[in-house]
Amino acid sequence: MALSDSDLRILRELARDGRQTNAELADKVGLSASQCWQRLRRLENSGVIKGYGARIDHDALGVPETVLLELAMERNEGIEVEAVCETLARLPEVLEVRMTTGDFDIFAKLAVSGTRGYERFLRERLYKIKGIRQSRSSFSLRCYKDEISVVP
Numbered sequence: 001m002a003l004s005d006s007d008l009r010i011l012r013e014l015a016r017d018g019r020q021t022n023a024e025l026a027d028k029v030g031l032s033a034s035q036c037w038q039r040l041r042r043l044e045n046s047g048v049i050k051g052y053g054a055r056i057d058h059d060a061l062g063v064p065e066t067v068l069l070e071l072a073m074e075r076n077e078g079i080e081v082e083a084v085c086e087t088l089a090r091l092p093e094v095l096e097v098r099m100t101t102g103d104f105d106i107f108a109k110l111a112v113s114g115t116r117g118y119e120r121f122l123r124e125r126l127y128k129i130k131g132i133r134q135s136r137s138s139f140s141l142r143c144y145k146d147e148i149s150v151v152p
Contacts, residue, residue, distance in 0.1 A: 001046045006031060010039055011048070011151040018052045055148075063093070063111040066140035067118055069126075070104035072133045079131025081105045087129055093121050104136065115139075 003011075009029040013020070020028075026036035043049045058064055073081050081099055088097045088108050096109040112118045118137070126135070 001048060003048070006035075007039055007043060007048075008151055010036065010043065011149075014049070015147070015149050015151055053148075058111045061111075063113050063117065065112050065114050065117070066095075066143070067110040067112055067121075068138045068140060069108040069110060070100075070136045071106040071108070072103065072135075073105045074131050074133045084129055084131060091121075091125055093117075093125070104134075 006029060010025065010031075013025055013028050022037050022040065023033050025040070026033045029036060031039070040049075058066075071084070073079060073084065085097050085099055085106055088094050088106070093110045093112055094108055095111055096107075098107045099105065100107045110118070110121065112121055118139075126132070
């Protein structure tokens with residue numbers, strides 16, 4: 001689907017604030033409310049807009065630490081990387097899972113309650129997944145940018 005300048009303005013504005021009314025959005029992107037609503041529905045129906053959500057403060061939920069986890073899979077055990085990715089994606093601590101290239105096959109981003117919470121994740125969840133050959137993890141010290149989407 002080809003995106004117009006108006007579509008891109010709508011997407012940029014929604015990425016900044018997804019809760020604004022259609023009238024507010026239309027005013028900010030320079031369209032009538034009707035035109036804006038029609039474009040918004042087209043962007044949603046075509047799948048360009050996948051959904052809407054709230055950004056949650058993990059500190060308030062008791063899981064303030066972010067762990068970046070890389071996993072390398074055994075090649076000869078017949079374990080599909082995709083199946084492990086799907087298993088990880090179902091775990092509540094896991095915020096993001098990606099199949100990757102390079103030395104590691106999978107990247108995952110977790111929200112945990114410190115080192116003890118991470119140890120519990122490892123013991124009770126990760127170590128029970130078959131086929132993982134190696135893992136490497138890093139605790140994020142500070143986040144400088146945390147965007148959900150990019151609009152060119």
